[in-house]
Amino acid sequence: MTNDVITLDRITKRYADFTLDLTMHVPKDTITALVGVNGSGKTTTFRIILGLAKPDTGSGTLLGADVTRLPNTVKRDVGAVLADTSFDAVFTGDDVIRQMKAFYPNFNVPLCRTLLERFALPTDKKMEEFSTGMTAKFKTVIAMGHEPDVLILDEPTAGLDIVARGELLDLLRAYMETPGHSILISSHNSKDIESLCDDFYFIDRGRIRLHETIDRLRDEYAVLILTDEQAAAMDRSHVLASARRHGVIHALTDERRYYEENMPGIQMARGDIDELITIMTAGEPLRERNQP
Numbered sequence: 398m399t400n401d402v403i404t405l406d407r408i409t410k411r412y413a414d415f416t417l418d419l420t421m422h423v424p425k426d427t428i429t430a431l432v433g434v435n436g437s438g439k440t441t442t443f444r445i446i447l448g449l450a451k452p453d454t455g456s457g458t459l460l461g462a463d464v465t466r467l468p469n470t471v472k473r474d475v476g477a478v479l480a481d482t483s484f485d486a487v488f489t490g491d492d493v494i495r496q497m498k499a500f501y502p503n504f505n506v507p508l509c510r511t512l513l514e515r516f517a518l519p520t521d522k523k524m525e526e527f528s529t530g531m532t533a534k535f536k537t538v539i540a541m542g543h544e545p546d547v548l549i550l551d552e553p554t555a556g557l558d559i560v561a562r563g564e565l566l567d568l569l570r571a572y573m574e575t576p577g578h579s580i581l582i583s584s585h586n587s588k589d590i591e592s593l594c595d596d597f598y599f600i601d602r603g604r605i606r607l608h609e610t611i612d613r614l615r616d617e618y619a620v621l622i623l624t625d626e627q628a629a630a631m632d633r634s635h636v637l638a639s640a641r642r643h644g645v646i647h648a649l650t651d652e653r654r655y656y657e658e659n660m661p662g663i664q665m666a667r668g669d670i671d672e673l674i675t676i677m678t679a680g681e682p683l684r685e686r687n688q689p
Contacts (some may be wrong), residue, residue, distance in 0.1 A: 476540035490520030529556035618668025
């Protein structure tokens with residue numbers, strides 16, 4: 398029996414100018430991120446998982462159910478926030494809570510109100526009067542209100558200041574303290590991903606280019622900063638991609654210790670998610686790692 402709460406197996410979705418083609422999975426009890434530039438396919442992937450878009454080919458499951466035929470029993474075990482998620486502009490917070498309680502019999506009204514109070518979100522104010530940051534916090538709290546098994550969050554910290562963002566991340570960590578919970582999240586803030594998640598997928602132009610754990614990213618990844626002569630002479634078998642930036646070559650590696658031992662004195666920088674996305678999106682791909 399699979400331990401995955403989300404599976405996508407050779408899923409494709411074709412548009413006039415874009416094709417999504419990927420395989421990925423999210424295990425139980427993990428926080429997995431999907432990262433990439435705007436237009437890379439993150440939101441389309443989330444919509445397929447939630448049954449809001451139908452794939453052209455391939456198969457997918459959410460909590461064991463076919464993503465093209467999700468029953469309400471599964472939908473009620475999932476909390477979701479998409480970039481285009483919205484509530485009726487004239488609804489107050491109280492109106493939204495009543496609406497959620499009607500659809501989710503187990504919607505935890507006291508928990509929801511406690512979280513809204515924690516974030517200073519008024520329940521008597523209309524949605525159209527909320528700021529961008531207030532709306533982002535409100536949507537995430539509502540998604541957690543029925544205590545779902547899985548949270549699917551598309552840019553939940555967008556528009557939040559550093560204090561509110563930290564509070565929201567702490568809320569997600571507290572959610573994960575319950576055994577069996579899982580989160581799939583996207584975010585443009587790499588620090589959020591690296592501090593919160595267990596693993597991540599990097600998507601580029603509709604394809605998964607890399608799947609890696611956060612621990613290995615911290616321990617083994619680096620950016621080698623090379624002159625043309627160094628780049629020409631080096632062993633490139635452990636380089637994922639390279640790009641010319643600021644007159645020198647930046648090469649992304651997942652074997653930092655290899656180059657420390659074999660190219661002593663070479664200039665290196667930390668291989669974080671921002672550097673990974675920048676180099677692998679703009680540079681020359683040499684190999685793809687951990688792909689199914």
